[in-house]
Amino acid sequence: MPTKEEIFSKIQAALVEALGVDEDEVTPEATLMGDLGAESIDFLDIIFRLEKAFGVKISQDELTQNDIITNPAYQENRKLNAAGLKALKERIRDGDWATFEKDPSIDKIQSVFTVGTIVNFIEQKLAAK
């Protein structure tokens, strides 16, 4: 099992390539969309690069918590309700909630993701391997 630092370092390299950003911009707190300029389509690219770097299988639904955001009980008018937000917060650690909570539109869910979120996600995947 690699250390958190090793995981971070591989994720940093993947994000530098996928998003064309500088290494020093990729900090644990940086948000993928707001700070690193990722677009929703970049998430596909990032998933492929993470799979290759860590030798794990990742489905997009798993990373973007699709089971929560497509659950009718958790949304109203394509926005997450309080129950949906609670469920999502339990799953996504180190997320950037401040911006998303102001407008919890399902289309903007990816704005929650920080580099730290991805590090935690991969750590959990590797631990479950």
Add this chain to the structure above:
Amino acid sequence: MRWIWFDRFEEFESGTRAVAVKNVTLAEDHLHDHFPGFPVMPASLLIEGMAQTAGILVGEARGFREKVILAKVQRAVFHEVVRPGQQVRFEARIEQLHDAAAVTRGTIRCGATLVGEVDLVFSHIDQNLGGREFPEENFVFTEEFLALLTTYRQRGTERIPL
């Protein structure tokens, strides 16, 4: 002019790799503007040729049931220009294939010369974009497209199921 940037498949290994060729000719209008007196095939159209070759490879891997859309040019590097009279050879390989998407690696050659390297990400759009819905009919691999594909069923492409 039709938006078809290769002329035929030379090789097609289902779910693995495809090789398509295009003959570049001065009958193509855009070459007279790109550039006047120095006609070369635009790199953007070389990327499109690779996207079509690789996109069909990815589409065929799932029986043309998915709507396969070019999502991202992961990498595009060009080493040489392509001029009228040359034959371009697009070779695409599927590197990763998911329910939701695929990554392909590609090389573009003229004869033995490596012209470019193009890596692409494709999305199966029905499986993406947070549950948004698209028209039921497959507007990527249309009936017209599948009919056209029959003309490619020669020399090594017989296994494309139609």
